[in-house]
Amino acid sequence: MDNLDIPQTSASPAIFADGTAGTVTMKGDSYPENSFELFQPLIDWVTAFLKAGQRPLKLELELLYLNTSSIRALMDILDLMEDAHRKGLQVAARWAYEAANERVGQLAEEFKEDCTFPFDIVPKA
């Protein structure tokens, strides 16, 4: 499966989906003008990867600020992973945040709430 590499901008996070490693990383702030345009390729990629169902998928997040439509896109991705998990696929998420910014950790907990797959929230010193 092809990799997906979307470079970071001042308003959108670095997104890298590695088809071989089975990882998706998202890093930075996310308040793009057109979140559909930004996230649809990623949602398509995740959908295709999970549909192939050959390898585990790991989502690595280091997100700071998300606007409302980015929140929605991320929830859609987590829903896709949840569905895959219920079908027996191995999926996991890890959200790393600066320990000093406790609020980001609390927000990660909100996202985790409805996920039954492994979801680690890790403060960085």
Added chain:
Amino acid sequence: MSDTPDLEARIEAALRGEAPDVGELLPLLQALFDRYRTQQRLLDRLTHISDQFQRAERDRGDSYAENYQRKVRQIEKIVRISDQYQVMLRELNERLHTISIQDELTGLPNRRFMQERLTQEIALVTRTSGRFCIALADIDRFKAINDTHGHAVGDAALAAVADILRANLREYDVCARWGGEEFLMLFPGCNVDDAAPLVERIRQGIGEARLSEAGLEDVSITISLGYTEFQLGESLDATLRRADDGLYRAKAEGRNRAIRA
């Protein structure tokens, strides 16, 4: 079904008493019973199909409702998370605002804030023919404190002086860290005679204060001050320059004193 009219005609004839004998009634009854059973099966099937349609419709309605509920929950969650991000941004904004107007070391307003505050005060007294005074204070021989005891002690001395200044001001006075070891105070509604005892109290407060809490037992700290009243029509720079002249004279005359300018 094709035998229906015939069967009905035969039954009607029998009911009218036209049937010849009992032997002929039996096949008629058999035919009628077959008919009844066929109709019954048909009715059962119809009822069953109708029930199925009804159930499918109900399920469809339920799944709409369920889907709707799920969407509502999702939207509620998005809104909740979004609100939290907004709170996070507002707090960040407040912190940046504080940083932009506050001196980190002493916690006093910084030069930027004071400049803005003085501009407002000038506008106010110009409009109301009011008055205000300013005092420029400078820690005496601060460089020597730094050189002798190190920068950490120098910083502690700055913070200690700031605390004493703050404690000696009236509620509506303002004191800012103006530069390295310089502090600028604003006394609203004061003429220079009113300001004199205030300034003197502050100078003595510094001289008498024990700085042991800040680990400065063996550090003697005094300040020199120049103070002046704003003259209607003059620029802020002119007022500041006059206060600075007073400070310069206080230093020249032996420090640890306040000079009116």
